[in-house]
Amino acid sequence: MTEPAKRAAGRAAATLVQDGMLVGLGSGSTMRHAITALAHRVHSEGLRIVGIPTSTETEALALTHGITVAEPDATPVDLVMDGADEIETGTLRLVKGFGGALLREKIVAQSGRRFVVVADASKLVARLGQRGRLPVEVDRFGQAASARRIAELGGAPALRCDADGTPFETDGGHFILDCMGFGLIRDPFTLDRQLRAIAGVIETGLFLLPVEQVLIGTDDGTVRVLAR
Missing domain, CATH: 3.40.50.1360 (Rossmann fold)
Structure with missing residues (x-):
């Protein structure tokens, strides 16, 4: 842009x-x-x-x-x-x-x-997930356990890191898992509910x-x- x-x-x-x-x-x-x-x-x-x-x-x-x-x-x-x-x-x-x-x-x-x-116009997509990742904000405590549960849903989560390799922190002090495995999201409401049901998940990038x-x-x- x-x-x-x-x-x-x-x-x-x-x-x-x-x-x-x-x-x-x-x-x-x-x-x-x-x-x-x-x-x-x-x-x-x-x-x-x-x-x-x-x-x-x-x-x-x-x-x-x-x-x-x-x-x-x-x-x-x-x-x-x-x-x-x-x-x-x-x-x-x-x-x-x-x-x-x-x-x-x-x-x-x-x-x-x-x-x-x-x-x-580059942000317009026919289906959510087209640009390849869904951010999920998680608590620092047990983030690996949260990531495992997200992986079981097919999310292929990766911990977001800064350029120096340290985990990226949100303004609230949380971590972000960039989920690369969901592909095109045909039922975002169900996926949002499934993710938010995982202990440690604070918010999803689905608006x-x-x-x-x-x-x-x-x-x-x-x-x-x-x-x-």
Whole structure:
């Protein structure tokens, strides 16, 4: 995805925000453009919003741009905007977590009245699993035992590691197993239930909650809108 396409999708998402909103701020490179565009509106229009960030990186970026932030609470979030790693055409079901923020992303997404996704055409798939892996967030304690149970489901899990070989840690201090063996996921609801029934599994990268629309940025700077 080129920077003009990312910028177009991010700016389009920022235009959906209205004064007084609680806004869920997702993670990733396209969301950085959305946050930058949103900050411009805060300073140029006097837009009063509170951002609910899905990662420490997003929180730091929002604060740098002068956006007030808070944790999610009992108050519904008016609008959540986030990226995705796979978007199933037609259903708009998602796979997320390639960047490692899936638990916090799902907490914020489920707190929202509206959920909008920003992405590029390379993230569109005919069936979830097409890009080859499903992230699963697990507790550090007993992660090998959790991995064994996931392997019994056919997941072929591999512990995600940083460049130096140490296990990647999420913002919550958990590990991620990248599951390469599920292939095309024809029944994501059943797979999600099976994975979440395993002790030690904290969250899966299957995002099956309703998506209002997907904003697809293009190289010429235009945006295509997809809806279910």
